[in-house]
Amino acid sequence: MSKPFPIITEVRLTPILIADPPLLNRSGVHQPYTPRLIVEVETETGVLGLGETYGDTTYLERAQELSRALIGMPISAVNAIGRLGRGASTLLDAEPAASGLRGALTTDKVRLSVLSAFEVAVFDALGRHLGVPVHALLGGKVRDAVDYAGYLFYKWAGHPVTESETDEWGAALDPDGVVEQARKFVAHGGFRSLKLKGGVMPPPEECAAIEALAAEFPGIPLRLDPNGGWSLETSLQVAERLHGLVEYLEDPTATVDDMAEVHRRTGIPLATNMIVTSLDEVRPAFDRDAVQIVLSDHHFWGGLLATRDLAAVCRAYGRGLSMHSNTHLGISLAAMTQVAATVDDLRYACDTHYPWQQEDVIAERLAFTAGAVEVSDTPGLGVELDRDALARLHERWKAMPHHRIRDDVAALRRAGPDRAIMPE
Amino acid sequence: MSKPFPIITEVRLTPILIADPPLLNRSGVHQPYTPRLIVEVETETGVLGLGETYGDTTYLERAQELSRALIGMPISAVNAIGRLGRGASTLLDAEPAASGLRGALTTDKVRLSVLSAFEVAVFDALGRHLGVPVHALLGGKVRDAVDYAGYLFYKWAGHPVTESETDEWGAALDPDGVVEQARKFVAHGGFRSLKLKGGVMPPPEECAAIEALAAEFPGIPLRLDPNGGWSLETSLQVAERLHGLVEYLEDPTATVDDMAEVHRRTGIPLATNMIVTSLDEVRPAFDRDAVQIVLSDHHFWGGLLATRDLAAVCRAYGRGLSMHSNTHLGISLAAMTQVAATVDDLRYACDTHYPWQQEDVIAERLAFTAGAVEVSDTPGLGVELDRDALARLHERWKAMPHHRIRDDVAALRRAGPDRAIMPE
Numbered sequence: 001m002s003k004p005f006p007i008i009t010e011v012r013l014t015p016i017l018i019a020d021p022p023l024l025n026r027s028g029v030h031q032p033y034t035p036r037l038i039v040e041v042e043t044e045t046g047v048l049g050l051g052e053t054y055g056d057t058t059y060l061e062r063a064q065e066l067s068r069a070l071i072g073m074p075i076s077a078v079n080a081i082g083r084l085g086r087g088a089s090t091l092l093d094a095e096p097a098a099s100g101l102r103g104a105l106t107t108d109k110v111r112l113s114v115l116s117a118f119e120v121a122v123f124d125a126l127g128r129h130l131g132v133p134v135h136a137l138l139g140g141k142v143r144d145a146v147d148y149a150g151y152l153f154y155k156w157a158g159h160p161v162t163e164s165e166t167d168e169w170g171a172a173l174d175p176d177g178v179v180e181q182a183r184k185f186v187a188h189g190g191f192r193s194l195k196l197k198g199g200v201m202p203p204p205e206e207c208a209a210i211e212a213l214a215a216e217f218p219g220i221p222l223r224l225d226p227n228g229g230w231s232l233e234t235s236l237q238v239a240e241r242l243h244g245l246v247e248y249l250e251d252p253t254a255t256v257d258d259m260a261e262v263h264r265r266t267g268i269p270l271a272t273n274m275i276v277t278s279l280d281e282v283r284p285a286f287d288r289d290a291v292q293i294v295l296s297d298h299h300f301w302g303g304l305l306a307t308r309d310l311a312a313v314c315r316a317y318g319r320g321l322s323m324h325s326n327t328h329l330g331i332s333l334a335a336m337t338q339v340a341a342t343v344d345d346l347r348y349a350c351d352t353h354y355p356w357q358q359e360d361v362i363a364e365r366l367a368f369t370a371g372a373v374e375v376s377d378t379p380g381l382g383v384e385l386d387r388d389a390l391a392r393l394h395e396r397w398k399a400m401p402h403h404r405i406r407d408d409v410a411a412l413r414r415a416g417p418d419r420a421i422m423p424e
Numbered sequence: 425m426s427k428p429f430p431i432i433t434e435v436r437l438t439p440i441l442i443a444d445p446p447l448l449n450r451s452g453v454h455q456p457y458t459p460r461l462i463v464e465v466e467t468e469t470g471v472l473g474l475g476e477t478y479g480d481t482t483y484l485e486r487a488q489e490l491s492r493a494l495i496g497m498p499i500s501a502v503n504a505i506g507r508l509g510r511g512a513s514t515l516l517d518a519e520p521a522a523s524g525l526r527g528a529l530t531t532d533k534v535r536l537s538v539l540s541a542f543e544v545a546v547f548d549a550l551g552r553h554l555g556v557p558v559h560a561l562l563g564g565k566v567r568d569a570v571d572y573a574g575y576l577f578y579k580w581a582g583h584p585v586t587e588s589e590t591d592e593w594g595a596a597l598d599p600d601g602v603v604e605q606a607r608k609f610v611a612h613g614g615f616r617s618l619k620l621k622g623g624v625m626p627p628p629e630e631c632a633a634i635e636a637l638a639a640e641f642p643g644i645p646l647r648l649d650p651n652g653g654w655s656l657e658t659s660l661q662v663a664e665r666l667h668g669l670v671e672y673l674e675d676p677t678a679t680v681d682d683m684a685e686v687h688r689r690t691g692i693p694l695a696t697n698m699i700v701t702s703l704d705e706v707r708p709a710f711d712r713d714a715v716q717i718v719l720s721d722h723h724f725w726g727g728l729l730a731t732r733d734l735a736a737v738c739r740a741y742g743r744g745l746s747m748h749s750n751t752h753l754g755i756s757l758a759a760m761t762q763v764a765a766t767v768d769d770l771r772y773a774c775d776t777h778y779p780w781q782q783e784d785v786i787a788e789r790l791a792f793t794a795g796a797v798e799v800s801d802t803p804g805l806g807v808e809l810d811r812d813a814l815a816r817l818h819e820r821w822k823a824m825p826h827h828r829i830r831d832d833v834a835a836l837r838r839a840g841p842d843r844a845i846m847p848e
Contacts (some may be wrong), residue, residue: 002556002803076556079563079766130554132426132500137561139503141730284742305563313740314732316706342503373612379426 004219005074011067012013015039015055016393019165023153026199026229028412033403034327042262043119049125051117051332056301056405063114065113071143071357075126101227103277112302119303120335127380141341145372146348150191154200160415175212187206191370194347199226205242228254228274239266252311254329259290286317304339330362334381341375361390430467435491438462439479440817442783443589446578450623450653452836456588457827458751465545473549475541480829487538499550505543525651527701536726543727544759551804558762565765567817569796571773574615578624584839585730599636617773623650631665645671650824652698654680663690683714697748718749728763735767747774754786758805765799785814
């Protein structure tokens, strides 16, 4: 018999608020502070594992409820985590996400988003216990570095409220501003793919920004993502204009039918993190050929094993795989990198918001070299918790109850009528 | 940094011949001896890993060619194994399988069948190195025992050639014989599901055998598998007759179109290990709803990770998952059990030929209790090689070159015209 695996004896949930620049999207603007939830799993032998997920109240409440079931489980029981709370009727009904940028929010998606942080923390603990990197627990890395895309945003120079941090990125509200922002990404991180979050300016202006990027960075793969904000007609116009210029168009429009129509009529490759966000959404979208590239996300698909599962489904159906990101810190970037390193056919640069975050809860922030993050071979995820930083960001969460639910729509409304954005 | 993983320094391939009773199927009869290939992977630190796969000359030759690429790889590089030899044009063209009982044989399927044994051996070595069971490297077991079906065969009392072993099972050539055989399975292994290999007797006789089993073992799930040997018309007749009596009908007929038609017209659940045997066959069959349950097989799908991948695809498309078996020994049964233990939605009893094999290459044969094999928590696969047995069975392989390619058709032909079977 093998030596038994250590048992989980404690799960610490720490909600935090992290500073976020005034990045614009179809729904509105990022709040000055965004909630995240930091998960620490501790075992009887003192091994620690770290996880991170959405921190909105809806998630925090479910995490509190679900974490009780982790106590007493061995850290080898990763598959069993995905079953926690399944079919439980005692969970609160999920409220619709404020921003709605990743499709309709269901009870099961919230459950999986919470469990993903538990799963990552348990993988981290298991890796540390065995002295192996997490990727070795997923069949081993097939690459030594994972490519990320420079994630460009329309952006104000500063938040329109006094209670906020400042940033040095400046404004980006036209093609020149977008190109300038891209130059910083390329200069500092060496990014070799660029993605522009669209759905903010009139579509012709966003097309012009992509064209300006193509002129400035010839040969660099480009993407545009209006988060489903365009009508079918607008999507068709943009697809015609940008076909050949972008490697894919991401969620131009919001429904399976319209996405299918855009692809059928223009042939442009379409990616999504909105119409395929859970296993039950795969078939309707694939059957209609509404999606050519699926954006995985270990947070809302339920973890690292679920990400590998999604990759298998895409493989069987001849779909590409890329990776979505929402505002996140270093624990999640480490997890994204570990799993991405093991998926052979993840051939697109992954999305990440990470360069936009100046704060973190890990001791040494991860770095981008030539647009890539090196795959750590250190036991577990390869990151260490900065307890002072965690405590400081948790204090902020306690002090700012009005930021505990991220709501880009409300943040835009607070900015006043003159700061409105124009999705169409 | 983690301590580096040990490097593979040697791969030993030992072809063997194992005794096989005269089991009948659509193609013919099992030979007295069937080739298998035993793989030993050894590392610089002396850790050993065991794998097992088909041993026919076609597989052995590819294994010899592909094994060279394993040398120098760390035992953590499981994902990388699946890529070995991919797209290689130097591999011999695959010949059609003699029996054709698992669909058309392609170069890639042979490649994956070989790599599966390498992958299992590397997982075994990795588990032993880390001191953990293989299931812990697949996310951990979700059950402590894996159910198997008692695998009934029409059978002669003995092989019609002198050069063969004898067995104590006796003949089974009619419903009474089948029920008597089933009684032995239930009495000795406690099997709680029963599968009859069909395609041997006229279909009404095989239906009668199933009806006799249902009468003798009320409530026990039953299956019938003629290996695609029936016409559409016959399949429809059998489906009408056995609907409600079998949990599924396995490969009644050989094409996607005909399978789809049988399901559409009768509603009977259909399983397959013939029309969906690789990722590229998934979509055509699923799109037509030709298959409701896919029979996984880590040998020909390419390993344990590939088996989990298949499970994910089935989950996304609402298909059931079960497990196929061909003649195999304890190393493969251990691998089947380890991976099956980790797949939550593998809810059917798995197939296994294991009770038909009296010989083995492991020191302590695995046992069935209440039809299930306990999931080992011993490091690696939990089995040890019996070198004397391996050497003995390899000597037989050297001594009997005429048995090195399994050919059920030829074996039946050698039995003479009076031993012909009647598939329809």
